[in-house]
Amino acid sequence: MAHLNLRAFAIAGAVLVSASTIVVAAPKGDEEGTAKRIAPVARVELAPASTGAAAGNRSGEQIYKSICAACHDSGAANAPKLGDKTAWAPRIKLGLDGLVKSAIAGKNAMPPKGGSDANDVELARTIVYLANKSGASFKEPAAK
Ligand code: HEC
Numbered sequence: 792m793a794h795l796n797l798r799a800f801a802i803a804g805a806v807l808v809s810a811s812t813i814v815v816a817a818p819k820g821d822e823e824g825t826a827k828r829i830a831p832v833a834r835v836e837l838a839p840a841s842t843g844a845a846a847g848n849r850s851g852e853q854i855y856k857s858i859c860a861a862c863h864d865s866g867a868a869n870a871p872k873l874g875d876k877t878a879w880a881p882r883i884k885l886g887l888d889g890l891v892k893s894a895i896a897g898k899n900a901m902p903p904k905g906g907s908d909a910n911d912v913e914l915a916r917t918i919v920y921l922a923n924k925s926g927a928s929f930k931e932p933a934a935k
Pocket residue numbers: 835854855858859860861862863867868869870871882885889890891893894898899900901902904905906907909914917918921
């Protein structure tokens with residue numbers, strides 16, 4: 792058991808370095824199971840590095856799909872789903888600024904900034920993308 796935990800730790804370390812390491816580091820047996828179990832968490836922490844566009848000027852859609860969708864597409868951890876107008880209506884009433892503040896701080900199971908490395912403008916764009924598909928009509932903020 793101690794041996795297994797050690798290996799899990801080693802894989803987690805590798806995963807933090809590169810998403811593709813999951814495949815390389817866990818080719819078989821137990822290690823694959825371990826990698827699968829830790830993968831959702833690793834993805835949330837890793838996604839900022841894998842959006843493919845320069846940090847600081849990514850679109851809301853890019854950030855949403857690479858990071859936020861992990862919870863907001865599936866409703867994982869009771870996240871309000873994209874497109875669920877009933878779930879979003881009371882939140883949209885906070886206004887874009889209110890939602891940005893809330894997302895920066897994090898809320899219950901939602902980590903600060905949704906676990907992303909988005910700057911404030913990117914985060915606001917991402918919330919516009921998510922909220923506007925869920926009943927809002929926020930305006931996308933201008934680039935910094
Ligand atoms: C680990 C899962 C998870 C990820 C990843 C995640 N969220 Fe969330 N999010 C949640 C949950 C759960 C809630 C509901 C929190 C509550 O009201 O208790 C939430 C709520 C929100 C809210 C509403 C906040 C409010 O005050 O009602 C916004 C806006 C939001 N998320 C934006 C984002 C954005 C943008 C991203 C990506 C950058 C993101 N989330 C990524 C889980 C997640």
